[in-house]
Amino acid sequence: MIKPLGERVLIEPIAKEETTASGIVLPDTAKEKPQEGKVVAVGSGTLKDGVRVALEVKEGDRVLFSKYAGTEIKYEGKEYLIMKESDIHAIFG
Template identity: 55%
Template sequence: MNIKPLGDRVVTKMAEAEETTQSGIILAGSAKEKPQFAEVIAVGPGGVVDGKEVKMELKAGDKVIMSKYAGTEVKLDGEEYVIISQKDVLAIVD
């Protein structure tokens, strides 16, 4: 199955949360921070969103930093994705 985002939406796959601290302490599931790094899987077409022209600046394969609690989490074919608006992407990581 494929996800095709609409408008200024972006489908991302989150990086794995850290399971140990730098000093080697193993974190419990509830102590893990939600990661802010993700890989862009699919990008919507852009166009007019809320009366404003939106040009998509992202492409599939980009590594990005996004707002910590942005988006909608979805599970498809056993994989977890987050669908966010392009404005929730803070930076592209090279």
């Protein structure tokens, strides 16, 4: 598995529906990038005054992030995003 470093987070994007409410199938060019996902792994946190501070998000959290945040990677046939915790706007409760 991939282990993010420092304040980085590994996220599995959650894709939106590919069909509109009226049944129209959207082509890939019309689909928007996902803005929510599931946290798969987290880094060890940041150093503040020599002390390691853990990240707020944890594995399993469903999060909302910036549309163009992170670096897209493919690992074992799945797509993921690696981003800084600061690119995450909210945790779904």
